[in-house]
Amino acid sequence: MTSDGDRPDHHRGALLVYAVVLLLAFLVAGVDLTLRVVSIVLTTVFLAYFVRHLCFAVSASRWAELDLEAPCIGLESYLPKLAVLVACKNEELVVDGMVGALLDLDYPPDAMTLVIVDDGSDDTTGERLDALAARDDRLRVLHRRPGAGGGKSGALNDALADALGDIDAEIAVIFDADHEPDRGALRRLVRHFRDPEVGAVMGRCVIRNGVESSLASTVFIDYLSGYLVNEYGRQALFELPAYGGANCAVSIEVLRALGGWNPHTVTEDTDLTLRVLLMGRRVRFDPTAVDFEEAVLSTHRFWKQRHRWARGHQKCLRDYWWPVVRSPHLSVMDKVETMMFLWIYHVPVLCGIGLLLTIARAFGIGGDGVSAPISLGVLMFAGPFAELTVGLLLGRVERRAAWMLAAFVPSFGLAIMAITAAYIDGMWGRRYTWVKTARSGGTTTATAAPAAPTAPAGLAAVAADVAVHLAPGHAGPDAGPDAGPDDGPDAGLLAVAGAGPGRSFARRDSRRR
């Protein structure tokens, strides 16, 4: 890990200033007046976001269904060379299936290379990959030292530097290890690069294990509206969809110009989106380039995941709001929308404050009357609800699922708390350890993964033997202790490329206000 990433950049000063200003306002203007002003400000913010979401919902409702069915043009004729990149660490349970699925993608074999970065796995992932690579010319495997650092970004950067040097690919397509892209996804993704303005293309991720838990099924609906409504609306109304880390394509020329992925953020996708926009290129969204992935199954993981997204996204706001304001490549409306996009992970914090205000009013503090907090509440939830509703309609989900909308109320609450916690952590500068540690294996996100990995054969067996022989004695120098101090066994998931920041923002966006 580099020093930059290590140094916690805290904003305790800003927190102090907020507190002092609030205290002064209480002293000078009185508690009631201050809270009333705060309430008005919140209402304004919520109203703005409500209108934004409503606009997305309306645009998606009008056009998205047609877009799903629109005929494709020239999927056979535009076939730039591309490199499919996957970073994986300790994915021995899914790696065989993943490689098989990716090599089976519908794209001319001579125009596609699959580059898999084995990010210092300490299970048999590397050996399995080597054995697979020997069988197919299109597969290249890059081994990173254990503890090479940089997480998914670092691994992808290495692939960009090493493996792509001699493949003259024009486009990199990124997947995560637990993803199952639709066979036609590649052609649909790359077709947008006909437009030289396009720097990156995002496909649509769909949850495939919704059946496994009620939370997963909630996340399924969340993704549905997140992509088909929110991301779609951002493209339809602002042409500013977000690049999302997996099932997406980036022009390699753009990547090189940007110096690769940013290893100092936990949401390298949002970070890349911003930098693509700031260099004057655009991101596109294709709702028909589909990829099936797995959702988290427990509230604990849900919390961790959202917490991490919030940390990364909030950091992006702090990093990029000024460059966005200054950018010559963005029009005024573009800037407004980008700022609103950057703010989305702060809005839930405001929601928390709004709820506190409402409770205060119940005790007669901060004014009386109930209509204000009620309208606050309606505004907070109405926008996301409109999006979810339209998402269900566009997804042609069966009628019974409507009642699942009610299940969103508690998950809103959970998300508000997770994101507020992330905000406080971020401002306080609490160190976020995101270096990959041991993944807790197939029981986490890989539940629907191919059941039993095939028995190691031939050389793979040699390698496996070697690994077994070596594991106890020689683990020291190579498998460096890169686990963070505060990571439980679950922490790995947060940082594992597979569960990565890659899964769209769209749905984060849709979720909480």
Added chain:
Amino acid sequence: MTATPTTGPRPRPARGPSGAALRRVQVLTEILGAVLLCIIGFHLLIDTSRHLEVGLSGAILNLLGEHDVSTLLGDSYLVLRHDGPPIVAHLTPSCSALSSVLALTALALVGMRQRGQSVVGLFLAITWVVLANQVRLVLSLLAGATFGVRSLVLFHDWVGAVLNFCFILIGLLIMVAFTMHPPQRAEQDRSGRHTARRPLAWGRPGLGYRVELEELPRGSRIQVLGFVHRRLLPAVLSKRLAARRERNRVDYRLGHLSPPERAAAVQALAANGLGAHAATLIAVASFEADGLVLNALAEAVAARQWEPLSDRRILALRLWARAWVMRQPIDHGHGAVASRRPGRTLVAVTGAGGPAGIAVVRSLLAAGEQVLALDADPGAAGMRLGCLSAVLPRADDPAYPDALARVVDRHRPAALICTVAEEYTALDGVTARLAELGCRTWLPPLAAAATCNDKAAFAAVLAAAGVPHPATASTVEDAVGLPGPWIVKPASGRGSRDVLAVDSLAELRRAFTVVPSAIAQTRLTGQEFTADALVARDGTLLTCVPRWRDETKAGISVRGTTFDSAAVTRVVAANLAAVGLTGPACVQGFVADPQALAADPDAAVDVTVIEVNPRFSGGLPLTLAAGADVVGTFLTGILDPDAELPALTFAPGVRMVRHFSELYSGPDGTEVVDPFTRIPTPRGGEPSTGGAPARPAGGATTVANDLGTDPDGDAEATGPDDGPDAWEVLGGQGLLVRTAPATGRDAGRDTGRDTGRDAPGSGARLGWPTGTGSAHPAEAGAPDDRLPSRPAAKRPPARPQVRRLVLVPFGTRPEVIKIAPVVRALRAAGHVVTAVHTGQHTDAAMAADVERDLGLVPDVRNALPEGTDRFGALVAGAAASLVAHRPDVVLALGDTHTVPAYALAARGAGVPFAHLEAGLRSFNQRSVEEVNRRVAAAVAQLHFAPTDRAAAFLAAEGVAPGRVFVVGNPVIDALRARAVERRPVAERAGVLLTAHRASNVDDPERLERLVTLVAELAANVGPVLFPVHPRTAGRLREHHRLGYRLNTMHGVRLCDPLPYPDLLTALAGVKVAVTDSGGLQEEAAYFGVPVVVLRRSTPRWESVENGSAVLTGLTSDAEAASAAEAAVRLSRPDELARVAELECPYGDGRTGQRVADILSDPATTALLELAEPDFGDGTFPWEPAE
């Protein structure tokens, strides 16, 4: 922090209002409209609403028996309390449900437009919200009446507010739920599983993850809507609503149908009016993927160009159809023929080179279909008859399914007709994929086809079913018991290969040793017939057209006459039913007393069936001419599996005489005018009728195996269209296409029809007659192996050729690779080859794939025991094979233990021995292979040396020069056949390394040197590819430190032993190969790749001599270092260029042909004879002869 470039390659151009801005305005306008609706509606309706709500709650309270609340004030309640002043509760605008109602309406308007069902949802939601608000009001009032004003306010403000929030939420859910799709129309369930069972092409991308669902939601509701529409609503309104629903319904209406049904439905809709069904038709054009359906749509749109453009979507349809028609494949001139179906169907025909295939192709063309001709032989005549053609691998090639799927994907034929029974097994695995691509096919049940191909099983099935069939025996002992004379043939043979007519018991015994897995049958007498039959899928016999085989040449009926016989039809039907065949079948048999039939078709004659082929016959044209359109009916059955196929009738007494005709093309594939056609054939002539039914119009200047029919039996009067010219052609059999029987064939006619009947309609599969020596192997081409036939003009002048029974043993993977092209060439030249797997390598991974790959499937497989007596078993197996097969010569290759074993066994059995790859010498006394080679040299009568150097070694050892033939190394034949090309020097990269010799890997020190060498190569030359031999892998596992080092080495790719094609590709692409394998040096020389040989001697000196190979070892560190040095030196660009310029010293790829020619040469017979020398005249062998 990563730097953030703020300047991009191109600044964003300034522009006017963008598309996004326009869309924003559109959406904002809608939202503003909705907000305005809310505000205006609120102001207009609030008073009314308040009055109504107050009245309503008053009524509810009255109903509940609460009379203390009065609603006399209109918009306020007067709560009369017994113990206090009355309360006036004002129903404020915010307390009214109106705002919620308006909000829901607005949401429905902007969010759920164009979804008619949302109206119902909205109505229900409004009702719910109003009633829920009443509950809140009533509860507040009751609280007020009971507990006073404070509790009224508290309840109304707080409890009521929460209730209100929930009510609105539930109202929203009600509206959403009713707008969402019922299970029958939804595409996914609540956890994201696809439920609509929509075919992929018609599904919306990403709607639902496709997994197997146990139960699917099925709609079983009473069709209320249908009743309402049909009986209650006015027709106009009903039609309007139907048109609105159409867009959403389109895929439910069409998506589940099969392509032909979809095509028919589309045409029916279009015929009803493009405007009336514009939405459906546009949807079809948008996401239909089946060419058949799209063709139908384009035709239908094209047919209705008069239709007024009342709907803009009609214009869209016309534009689409125009584009579709423009991108259609170019019609090759078959278009003018009358079409059977609306829209010409593209039909793929496999085995288009065979006579049956040609007949099917021409029949389809005549019916106006388009044909995609498929065959393994690019030169086949049938390939030129089809509108499109494609070359496929043989059906036993593992690449066959993929290649077929690719071709089908490219051309999208609607149906596939298979005319080669051997392809059924391979096809069966791929039908599902073809169906996905919109290509249907109809295969007989595999078990039934297998029964037909195995004559022993066939006999058993027929016997069990009581169908007349000649007595059959599969062992000599049983055969002796059968009444003679006999026919002996292989149980699973095809064509007339290895079919012997046997008259004496002695011959019978010998026949059983010569013919592999032989069966014997009593030879039948009487008149031979063939019956073309077609069986529907349910087993109904649709037609049976029997014809006499008046004359056959090369197994093909060249003259025939249809006849009618109830007895034959009965036996054929019973036969087919017993076997369980469906689809086309070709049944052969004998009628013992045919004279009776001439007088009475119903005469009870004695019919015996000898064989059924589950495919069309080569004599198919006669059946078609007799009026039974079996091809068209079969196609109908393919396209629509549920179709009721008609029973076909035919005219008896139709006579066919056949002649051969020619297809010409220039060197660039262009037409060459047929010299017999004085006027070039007009394009698209009328289909001829009567005598000459099928003449391909236009493009092709040819008629392949034309037929004339003559009901009167007078051949001379046939073919009014063809005129005298055609009859001139009849005599000339000068140029042979695949379908033509070879001229030499007639010499074998003495075996009568028995040889012929094994190959009905299958000249392409015809082997050479057994038991005669007069055939012309060179002219036969290699029909069985599907080699392209060579042009007749270039053939060497015919000279008498000899056929020999050759036994070819092989036991290791390199042997399979090298011997396969030789075996192929031998078979092509007419020799009968028995390939024996000696069992030396039994590792499936090493040999089975190669065997399959090369098409060299052993006729005999021996197994060797584990342990020390392997060599003994090898020799024993060799002796047994020699006794069982009595070959004329044993041909062994190379230097494995197989060679001395078979050489000694051959000598023991008095069979001549020929050694291929003879004369290699490493002069290494420790090499077992060297001993094997020398033993072979000592035994062999024929020495096939790969190079002049090898011939010189043999000469030096005293081998008579007349017995040594320099033929090249067959590995070059194998390489040529694989078409892996030399790669330009600039494109090569890295190193290929293989090591497996015990001397290199068994010693840990040397193994370590090897690993170090790998590291040096990776560092100094480039990425190293190291396919690890099992032995080496074992050693690395033992010394796992080395294994680990190798595994983690940068720039080194380890893999399991590569399949041969992959190894070649890898070898062609590297700068330098480092190996201790012998064979790899030859391949490297072929690719012009330099080699570092990890041995101190080699039997292949030619590479070392010309400087493309360096000998070195691993015995010392210095030597290992010199290996690395040599590799670095050889990988320098100048060295690479020099080596690439060198000619391959190991041959030119014609070794197999040369060996075959030498064996065919009668002069060779003398060399093969083992004569005892005669020194009785007093001479001594060391004295030069006079």
